[in-house]
Amino acid sequence: MQETRQAARQRRRRRRLMVGTTTGLVVTGLLVCLAITMRPDGKEDAARAAATAVANAEETSSPSPPGKTSPTPSPSASASPKAKKPEPKKSKSEKPKGAASPSQTSSGASSQKVPGTSSLAGRIRGSVTYPGVATVYEAGVGDGACSFGPSSDMMIAAMNTTDYETSKACGDYILVRAANGNSVTVRITNECPLPCAPGQLDLSEQAFAKLAPISTGRIGITWSLVSPSSVGTISIRYKNGSSPYWCGIQAIGHRNPLARLEVSTGGGWRQLTRTDYNYFLSPDGTGCGKAIRLTDIYGERLTVNGIAVRPDVVQSTGVQFARH
Template sequence: MRRAAPHALAVVALLVAVLGVVVSRDRPGIAGTAVAGTSAPTVTTATAPATTTGSATTTPPATTPPTTTKASPVGAPLAGRIQPGVVRTGVATFYDSDGGGACSYDPGPDPLTVAMNAADYGNAAACGAYVQVNAAGKSITVKVTNLCPAPCKPGQLDLGAEAFAQLAPPVQGEIPVTWTLVSPPTRKSIAIRYKTGSSQWWCGIQVLDHRNPVARLEVQVNGQWRQLPRAEYNYFLAENGAGCGGSIAVTDIYGERLVVPALPVRADIVQSTTLQFSAH
């Protein structure tokens, strides 16, 4: 079993980073120049989204159905280190996971989660990705929710304890595995959340419940699309307030681009949409 200490250090570092953003201080390595977005093979425009506060959901009246232009993307041109269809080898360890961690997701009941090694985490590019893990004839699919810092090696997965137990007895501590990116079935639609402290002057935008890894997020500013930089804690930042509260375009690694109509800037509120990326 891996010691919890490295994760504790990672969480402390994460809290320091988040606090720094909340008070609107510049953070090295995150600020960047926004660039104009480009077109993608698939564009879907959502109807007006529902808003979720706790367990209550309010769905607005139906509007014009979404318009979708479909094309078959070739490969995954926007993928980072984790390429679909590429089988990776490594080892799996485990830790006590509650589904929270460096990706800034809320703790949840799903025990099938994994912390990704730093090399493959890719500045949060792996957050929300699903990977199929195989070991000794057994297989599970887990969601990336956290970062596994050194001494985790490239290719290593630090599984939630319950996920590890489905592959091998926990007494083994570490097992050889192969793993690959997958695009699983889901009944969920993507959701958007503005970060604590967000306003018209500064905002952080997070995408939730996406089937495929998110490669890019753009906001509409004066009729133009501008790409936002991604923080290592999995929020896309508009540090000068540009686009906060406007339309949002989310693109996955396959180039499918979903356009979400303007949402109110409501910090820490999960706002549902009617959209989801295609399965691959």
């Protein structure tokens, strides 16, 4: 009986030892697993995984600074195209004020506007009022430096040398106004040399008398370029001595200041040089007896055919510049 009790106690002891051993093994296994998990390589892997997760999160949504909201993304050009602006309507070309339409006359002359021409004027320009003084001189028959010859109308004047500008003022029509309200329109046929100052006009006695008594001698004035209606047509005159090998050409009776005189060369146009005695010269005979082209300071161009080389003969063209 006693042996039986001892055997039972031994069996119980062995079970406890086995349970303890098993428990120890389990605990030991757990500790080993924990040690493996906490290896340095494991820390690096965990840190790398965490960094990747943070980076992915930042790409998905960037946090806004404190107190600021995320800006609304702008629409792309393809997502929201700009509306196409309607093109402005092209205006119809208009005829320049005062310019004649291209035309052909029975004498073979034509008129047209020079395209894109800026002002061809010299010192004297349209729509400008110039201050000056008027003096008086005995004009005789009215001939002068412009070489027009005797004047049937003695409403003429000599332009000061500065504004005469190597005969550019020849043939200009000038409206002269005095302080007393009187006025007169004169044509420039002569040059007033120094001491005539810029702005000064030396009027014929007949013209000066329209403004003040001749005995006054000198008065303050203003003057401006005009384009009168009471003029005829332009004429052409070849200078004495002209031939097919040398010629001088003069235009007479032009309503507006003459800016250019050109002659046909067969393959184009040649601009001739203007002298201080108001003839345009062709020293080698180019264009003498051929078509002539006249251009005023407003850009209107007249082409004249059929004018022969007839020295000192006034030949009518049948054409005239438009009024301005």
